[in-house]
Amino acid sequence: MKIKQLLLLVLLAGNAAIAQSIAVNTNDPATGTRVIMTKNHRGNTLEVEDTVAKSGLAFFSAGYQSGTAKGKKVETYFIDLDMFHNNNKLGCINQSANNVTILLKDGSKIECFQISDTDCNPESFKAAFALGPKGSSMEQMEANFKKLLTTEISKITVKTTEGSLEYKIKPKSSEYIKSHFALVEKTLSGSTK
Secondary structure (H helix, E strand, O other): OHHHHHHHHHHHHHHHHOOOOEEEEEEEOOOOEEEEEEOOOOOOOOOHHHOOEOOOEEEEEEEEEEEEEOOEEEEEEEEEEEEEOOOOOOOOEOOOOOOEEEEEOOOOEEEEEEOOOOEOOOOEEEEEEEOOOOOOOHHHHHHHHHHHHHOOEEEEEEEOOOOEEEEEEOHHHHHHHHHHHHHHHHHHHOOOO
């Protein structure tokens, strides 16, 4: 009996290490607007250990937003990256550009376009990227989102106006990243708040 209790404790501790929480969860039935976004760090504050990259500082979160445009529901599945680069020669990351490529462990790629404002900070970039190239359908973004629930990310490349940033994902961050997508899915389905 003690061995079973010990195994259960080890499993729970492992899940706590990759546990994820929601940073934003708003729902306005009057306007049809919904926003869900996970926190990009494990504890109460952002720490260097929270980076998902083998080298460099890249902090990851996932999200979903919906609203209405011209009477039709519009849904966007996205990732949000905080990237500290301290390189004033990188230029900018531009809104509406197809400037992120996610390479998956199965060899496939997901092209993403920037949905947040242009950022030209010489020390860091913070931006959100829809899970599909510019002009992609909601169904394509949702399919990419569902793929990221089960497929590990091996590398994220961010194109800038003057170069690029490449973040190889730490092996121990793979499950942590997938937990972001799982939490967004659970929140959407109403099984968590």
